[in-house]
Amino acid sequence: MPHYLDFEKPIAELEGKIEELRHLGGDSGVNIADEVGRLQAKAEKLLRQSYGRLTPWQKVQVARHPDRPHLVHYIESLIDEFTPLAGDRAFGEDRAIIGGIGRFRGRPVMVMGQEKGNDTDSRIRHNFGSARPEGYRKARRLMLLADRFGLPVLSLVDTAGAYPGIDAEARGQAEAIARCVETSLSIEVPFVAAIIGEGGSGGAIAIAAANKVLMLEHAIYSVISPEGCASILWRSAEHAKDAADALKLTAQDLLRLEVIDSIVPEPLGGAHRDVPAVIQSLGDALETALLEMSEIKGGVLRARRRDKFIEMGRAGLS
């Protein structure tokens, strides 16, 4: 049973009908192919219409869709010989961030990112993708390792934010994130980041200060969650929809603001409707980004990465 979002109700109804018809067809032997075909065309049209002009708040829902592919799915399909690496060598192993070495379309890379989990067990194991300082210190360790061996870094971002807890604060969440950003801006290897679901605030930028930042078509990237923003500025979380509009958190807005470098298209109806297709297109986009950097020397890569962020937001906004 697929999971439907609120705004997908008309689509859900149509697809329910199609299912029903197929069932009936099987029993009675009546030719219903025409009717099914007609309904399918209608459903597709509806999908095209609603996904063609998703509001920012609808995109928030799609980005958090429970069936949306996560880091583990991308690693499984895109990375051969994946060898996960664990631990921050200081306190613990944070499973909210997964990372390791592997082969991406033939070349060895370091791949890392947040994993939200796909069922109750795995969600708890990965802390819903919200990392503690150990997670960021592990990410930093992996970046330094990649730097040492000349491995390009692929970072897939999908988090509601860094974990807000007593233990996380006690062990220096702020410092861990700051250090991670600092290392991101120091390494001399190609660094590509992709926002694949939610890019939640400091917890996201910690591993996204990259040479190229890609974003899936319906992903979001924001300084604060719309709910958090609404409860502060509107004094009520019920205004989350208004906050989502105001924050300009969609890939389309962020490309205009030059915060991201390109948008990776999603299959019709969102990444969750055709997981192999979205994995393929992200893989292609990552490969293109890496190829663009393959001839550039490390020091230049680092300088360009820094220049990009220094220049960001300076031009063409007024």
Place this chain on the structure above:
Amino acid sequence: MNWLTNFVRPKIRALVRKADVPDNLWDKCPSCGKMIFHRDLEANLRVCQHCGHHLRLDAKRRLSMLFDDGEYQRIELPKVTLDPLRFRDRKRYADRLKEAQARTEEPDATLVAHGLIGGRPAVVAVFDFAFLGGSMGMAVGEALIAASRLAVLQQAPLIVVPASGGARMQEGTLSLMQMPRTVIAAQEVKEAGLPYIVLLTDPTTGGVSASFAMLGDIAIAEPGSIIGFAGARVIEETIREKLPEGFQRAEYLLDHGMIDMVVPRHQLRETLIRILGLLRNPRPSAEVVALPQAGIEIPADAAAAAAGEGAQGDR
């Protein structure tokens, strides 16, 4: 120009302008609740004389407190696009900005100045919490980049004094991008071999703490300052339990190894002068000690120790 700008605006300005504070006011300490004579409080650098609580200090007071004889030169900061997202909540961000500018008579939340500290040149960037909670948007990012580049140009240390709730939501993801931008500012100073010192004041949280503020070569905090990543309310709502006493205070960070020292406001200047002197002067400031003359007998173990040091020095 019309009658509106000519006549009405100055009057509105006059209404919102800060009234001169008469000297006979009393303040109430937010910590112990005791009354403090306004002039005493100012004379005491806004530290409560009863309980030692450090009240917030405005940016200009902070600058004059840190520099020799309270003298410094401010630098003009780059202009940025105001309100890049045309953000509007219950109020327009453009209006919030104008109000904050009128109230503080500053363009944004960070001031950058240079001058002498202990007779040596230094660049200081201070946050003004009164300007939209010291929040960090494009203008603050530009200020820190300008401060960093000035420090490198002058071959002077950079001292940053954050007082900020974090990123400025009204600039959306662009405000988040000030995290990498300010980290680069800190890196440029460090890579030029110059000291980068952060003086954490109340409050230093969110995206500010998770970027340049936690990267100081040396981290000093004022007593009682709230320093942390997540806000206390968010943490309470997430974990559904009460936070421990003193959580996220400067002293808590010191106990958890996150900062080097907690220094009362009155000792900040001398502490900074001492640290900068030590970092910037490899040789002792005391008079030169004469070398032992030939023929003087050196004890065997001292000679061996000296040889050992020499060997280490060859690394």
